[in-house]
Amino acid sequence: MMPNDKILSAQIRRRTLLGSMAAVGASAGLSTLGVSKAFAQEPEKPSEIIVRAWGGSWVDSLKAGVSDSFTKMTGIAVRHDLTEDNEIQPKVWAAVAQGRVPPIHINWDTTTNATKSALRGVTEDLSDLPNLKNTTDLAKPVGLDGYPIVNTYGYVYVLAYRPSAFPNGAPKSWKDLLDPKLKGRIALYNDGIGFHFPAQVAGGGKLEDIPGNMQPAWDFIAKIKEQQPLLGEDPDFTTWFQKGEIDAACTISTNAREARKNGIELAWVVPEEGAKFDTDGLWIPKGLPENELYWAKQYINHALTKEAQQVWLDGLGLPGVVPGLTPPADLVGDPSYPTTEEDFKHLIRISSKVQVENESQWFAKFKEIMQG
C-alpha cells in the first residue's frame, strides 16, 4: 500500500528471493504439514486468516516474507489488520471475556504486551509447533510457562543521531544528550520505554536494583527533562528526523533506518551504558474455532522457517530467532543487529515479567517527571 522507490526495489529483490525460496519453502512447509497430516486428518481450511500487523514497511515485509508464501503453500488468504498492538488488546480481551470469537487469528505483538495477555490467560499454547526445535533461545519467552508467545526477532533501543550535529564524532554515552547544544533537539518515547534501564546506569545505579531501587534512573530522567525532549511514538521519530526537528533520539533502530531510506543522513550507536534489547512475537488468542486455530498455528510455524525469517527480517533490519540468517548488507556488524555473544554483552535485557509487573509504575513516574 505504501510503495516508495526504495521499498519497490527492495520488493523486487524480495520477490526474486521469494521465487528461489518458494521451492525450498514449499518443501519445508509441506514436510511439516505432512507430519501432522500423518497423525490427523487436516482440518477444514478457512478462506482467510487475519493477522494483526503494524502498517507501512512493517506489514510489507511480513507480507513478503511470511503471508504471501503461506498463501501460496496453503491457499489460505491472509488479511492484515493494521490496528495498533495496544489498541487491539482491549478488543481481544473483551472478546475472550464475553466468549466471542476474537477479531484476529494471530497477533504480532511486543513481547511485553503479549506477556500481559499470556498472564491474563487469553493466549493459546504454542509448545507443539514443530519448527520451534530449530529456534534459538530468543524464541522462548522469559518467565512464562511453555510458549504462550513465540518471539520472532529482537531489536535494540539505540541512540540514533544526526552526524552533522555531532562534529566531534559519535556520542559515546547517554549523558551526551545533556549537552546544552541539544536543548529541545532530542526525543524519547512518550512512556520512556527503552530509556529507563540505560538511564539507571547513566544515573549511577545498578541494573540489579531494578525494580527495587530506580532512583538513579529518575534522577537522570529529571536532568533529561531540563533538555525539553520531544516525546512520541515510532512514526514520530522518523518524521522528526526527516523534518529536522531533532538531532538525537532513543528509539528502535528500524525508525532511524526508515528515515535513512528516505535520504536523511543518520547513524546510531549503543552507548557505553548499554541499550535496551527486547523482542516481538506472535501469539494466538483463545476462542477460535478448532480448524482456524490449527491453520493459525501453521502460520506461526511457517514464520519460524529460515526462508520466511530471512525475507521478513531483511525488510525490518532486525535479527531473527533461527540460526544462519544473513544480515542485510547495510547492517553487517551494526550494534543494532546483535548476533554474537559479544554483541549481547552491551545490551540490557530485563525479563518481560518484571517489566509488565512494574511497567505502569515506571510509566507513571516518567510521565510525572515529563508532564510536570
Place this chain on the structure above:
Amino acid sequence: MTGSRSKSIVIWAFVITALVMLSAPTVVVLGASFTAGNIITFPPEGLSLKWYGAIAQASDLRQAFVRSLIVATICTLIAIPVGTLAGIALSKYRVRFARTIQIYLLLPFTIPLIGSGIGMMLVFGEMGALGKLWPVGIATCVINLPFMIWAVTASASNLSPDLELAAANCGAPPLQRFLYITLPAVLPGIITGSLLMFILALNEFLVSLLLVDARSVTLPVQIYNSIRSIITPDLAAISVVFIACAGVAIALLDRLVGLDIFLKSK
C-alpha cells in the same frame, strides 16, 4: 458610512484569519499529494501522480470507503428524527427538569471518546453485534447526537408561538401545525445538523476503531492505522480524493436544493 466601513474591516479581519486557519493545512496537503518524492513536503519535490496511482490500485480502500458511506447514512437516518423531535421538544415546550435532561443529552460530549468507545464495545459485544456496520452507525450517531439536537434548537428561535396559535385558531389540528409550521421553521437547523452528522460519521475513527474488525474496517480507521506506522504521500492523496468526492456531493446538493437553504433567513 464610516461606521459600516469599520464594521466591515473588523469582521473581515476575523474572517480572513479564520479562513487561513481553516484552509492552510488543506492547501499544504493538496499540494503534497502531487509530490514525486517519498515524504510529504510542501512545496512538493517535483510533480507526479504516482501516489494517486498507488491508491487507485488499492481495492481495500474503496471497500472501506463504501463502508464509511453506509455507516454515515445509517447515522444520519437515525439522527434526523431523533434529534429533530428532541430539539423541538426542548425548545418549544416547557419541560420539567430541562437542565437535567440537557446535561444528560450532553453526555456524548462530556464522556471522552475513548470511554464511549470502550463502553459501547462492551455493550454491543454483549449483544453479539460486533463486526457488523449498524452498531458503528448507531455509535457515531450517539456520540454526535448533541450536534443534531442543538442545531435544531438553535434554529427554533425561528419558531413563533403566535404563528402556531394563529394556525390553531384557524382550526389546524396538531399534526398539521407540526408539519406545516413547526417543521419548516426548524428546517435550516435540521439540514445543517444532518450534514454535520453525515460528515462527522464519515470521518469518525476513535470510537469506530473499537467497534470494527479487519473485515468491516471503515476508511478513517484504516487511515488512522496506516498513519501510526508512517505518513506517506498516499495519505495526502486519499485526503484529496475524499475532498473531491465531498466537492462533487456539495455541488450536487447545491444544484438540487441550493446551498443557501442552510442559512438563508426567510
Place this chain on the structure above:
Amino acid sequence: MRHSRAAYPLTWRVMDVLERLAAAVWPSSFQRGLPYLMLLPAVVLVGLLVLGLIQIGDSSLRTLDTSTFMMSENYTLANYQRALSEKFFATVAGRSLVGAVIVTVVTLIFAFPYAYLMVRTPSSALRKFLLVALFLPFFIGQVVRAYGWLIILGNQGMVNEALGLVGVPPMRLLYNYPAVLFGLVQYMLPFAVLMLAPALTAIPAELESAASSLGAGWVRTFRHVVLPLARPGLVGAGLVVVTLSLTDFAIPAILGGGSQDFIANAIYDQFFRTSDQGLGATLSLLLVAVGSILVGVVFMLFGAGTLAMGDERK
C-alpha cells in the same frame, strides 16, 4: 388539471386520516406528556452510553492485579484515591480545564464574525464559499491535518523559512501548550460557526437597521441587539466547544510533542498502554463529572441556552 376538480385534495384526506390516527394514539388529554415522548428516542439512544458507563463504573471500583492482568474481584475505592491524590493527574486536569476555557473564548471570538458574515452577506457566492471552507477541513483527517501544520509551523517549515529570509533564527512553534490550544481552536472553529449560524439566522436583519436608524453605532448595535439575541447560539456553541476540547485526545497527542497531555490522553494511556482499565475508567468518570458540572454551571450563569428561549427571551 384533474386534481383541481376535487374540492378536497388527496393530501388533505391523507392528513385527516393521519390526524385522526394521531388523536387516537395520543389523545389531547395526554398533551402534557408530548414533549417527554418526543425526547424519549434521544434519551434511549444516549442510554446506550449510560449502559457503557455502568460497565465503566464497575471497573473503576476494581484494581489491576499485574501478576494476572485481571481486575480484582472485590470493590475498592483505591483508583479514586490514586486519581485524586497523585500530582500528575492534577497537573493534567488543570491543563485541560484551563485549555478548554481559553479555547472556547478564542473560538467564539473568531466564530461569531464568521457566522455573522456568512448569514448576513447578500452575496450567495460568498456564503457558499464560506460554508464550503468550513466543511472541507473535516475531510482531511485530524491526523493528516496536524501533519500539515508540521509542514507549516515546523522548525524547517514555511513560517520559519519565511522568518529566516528576514534574518530571524528558527524558533519552535510546535510542541508546546500554545500549539495545542491553536490546534484545538482551528479544529473547533467549524463546529462553533455551524452552531452559531442558525441562531444568527433567527435574528431579523431589520432589528439591526432599526437600531442604526435610531442612531446607534454598529458597536452598540452589536452589543445591545445582536449579542443578547445571539446568546442562545453563543451558549450552545460555547458548550459544544468547551466539552469537546476538554475531552479531546488527538490534538494534544499530535501537536503537544508528548509533554502536553490532556485528561483524555491520560485515560488512553491507562486503557491502552498500561492496560489498567480500572484507573482508566475512574479517570473517565471523573472527567464526565467535571464536564457535566461545568455544563451545569454554564446553565446557571447564562441560562440553558437555546432551549430556554421560550421563557427567557424578552
